[in-house]
Amino acid sequence: MAVGSATTVTAGVSFAARLSFDRVGHEFRPGLPTLRDISLAAEPGEVLCLLGPSGSGKTTLLRIAAGIERQTSGAVFLNERKISGPDVFLPPEQRSVGLVFQDYALFPHLSILDNVRFGLTALSKEEARREAMISLERVGLAQYANAFPNILSGGQQQRVALARAIAPRPAVLLMDEPFSGLDSRLKDSVRADTLSILRQSRATAIVVTHDAEEAMRMADRIALLNEGRLVQLATGHELYNNPATLFAAGFFSELNVFTARVTDGHAETPLGRFPAPAVTNGSLASVAMRLSAFDVSDTHGEIPARVVSRRFLGVVELLELAVPGVEKNIRARVRCGALSSHHREIWLTVRPSDVLVFEKTGESA
Numbered sequence: 001m002a003v004g005s006a007t008t009v010t011a012g013v014s015f016a017a018r019l020s021f022d023r024v025g026h027e028f029r030p031g032l033p034t035l036r037d038i039s040l041a042a043e044p045g046e047v048l049c050l051l052g053p054s055g056s057g058k059t060t061l062l063r064i065a066a067g068i069e070r071q072t073s074g075a076v077f078l079n080e081r082k083i084s085g086p087d088v089f090l091p092p093e094q095r096s097v098g099l100v101f102q103d104y105a106l107f108p109h110l111s112i113l114d115n116v117r118f119g120l121t122a123l124s125k126e127e128a129r130r131e132a133m134i135s136l137e138r139v140g141l142a143q144y145a146n147a148f149p150n151i152l153s154g155g156q157q158q159r160v161a162l163a164r165a166i167a168p169r170p171a172v173l174l175m176d177e178p179f180s181g182l183d184s185r186l187k188d189s190v191r192a193d194t195l196s197i198l199r200q201s202r203a204t205a206i207v208v209t210h211d212a213e214e215a216m217r218m219a220d221r222i223a224l225l226n227e228g229r230l231v232q233l234a235t236g237h238e239l240y241n242n243p244a245t246l247f248a249a250g251f252f253s254e255l256n257v258f259t260a261r262v263t264d265g266h267a268e269t270p271l272g273r274f275p276a277p278a279v280t281n282g283s284l285a286s287v288a289m290r291l292s293a294f295d296v297s298d299t300h301g302e303i304p305a306r307v308v309s310r311r312f313l314g315v316v317e318l319l320e321l322a323v324p325g326v327e328k329n330i331r332a333r334v335r336c337g338a339l340s341s342h343h344r345e346i347w348l349t350v351r352p353s354d355v356l357v358f359e360k361t362g363e364s365a
């Protein structure tokens with residue numbers, strides 16, 4: 001870990017708080033809700049990711065927590081204290097929250113130390129310097145205290161932004177797409193470093209991301225949003241294995257989706273019959289098969305298929321398969337070497353554990 005290369009400290013621990021949203025709704029324009037009835041809480045010391053597609057309301061919810069935006073209805077609490085609601089609104093500086101944005105927002109004309117010291121206005125000059133140095137040591141950048149931000153890499157600048165946010169020992173850290181400005185190789189290490197710093201400082205953190213894998217790597221729990229609604233709040237494991245809706249399933253893995261009628265508690269598809277315990281008999285179901293749901297073989301299996309295309313991805317290959325009686329081609333992700341290279345007529349077997357069945361609604365995956 002990059003931080004380990006410099007001295008790290010264990011002082012400067014925050015008192016983690018619980019931040020909760022109680023039935024928060026928001027409209028930028030009357031009649032066009034951006035957030036609808038959101039109730040959820042980040043527990044003390046927890047890393048909670050707000051995950052969802054573009055426009056789902058993640059940033060707006062974070063800005064409401066920060067006090068940069070005021071919700072139209074509902075309330076926000078820090079522990080038992082209401083920090084915003086119809087009758088109360090604390091400004092950001094009175095909320096004990098630290099903010100980290102994707103563009104870091106460092107001041108180019110201030111030294112790195114002064115950038116970190118910036119938010120410590122309540123302290124004497126000497127105390128502020130000491131606290132800022134503790135914070136810089138924690139992110140492994142104390143040796144750059146007197147330099148200016150322009151000499152740092154993107155990842156280092158992100159760590160300065162983190163140092164600045166944790167210097168006042170906030171009860172809650174709010175981070176909006178904090179790694180999106182970094183290239184993909186740097187992203188992994190900066191994310192791992194950040195997570196370790198969050199754990200050491202024991203602050204509660206709410207992190208906005210649109211990337212399901214990033215959320216799974218970082219979060220204790222994930223709040224999945226869509227169109228301003230909370231779809232599901234759960235661990236990454238739970239969201240992947242037991243998604244509440246087809247949308248949630250599709251956010252965590254690519255799917256082949258079939259529409260099927262349910263009879264005798266089972267959905268009948270061209271690729272087999274699958275249990276549909278949560279769908280009423282006679283109703284339509286969406287049967288979602290992950291790309292990993294297929295075993296393939298040159299010689300045996302349950303369903304004949306023809307290989308339409310193959311794309312080599314290293315450990316796995318991506319297949320597009322035509323199956324007699326199935327209108328759309330099926331996409332499958334299989335281990336490289338599972339098929340011989342020349343066979344076009346193959347056999348498929350569907351693994352039921354990678355098949356998810358939902359009541360059919362208007363939503364898509």
Ligand SMILES: Nc1ncnc2c1ncn2[C@@H]1O[C@H](COP(=O)(O)OP(=O)(O)OP(=O)(O)O)[C@@H](O)[C@H]1O
Nearest residue numbers: 028029034052053054055056057058059060061210
């Ligand atoms: N200041 C604003 N005025 C009007 N509409 C806004 C404003 N800010 C956001 N919106 C709208 O609110 C909705 C939610 O935006 P928000 O930025 O919270 O979503 P998001 O999930 O964070 O998306 P992204 O990942 O693209 O940042 C969008 O439809 C957006 O256009």
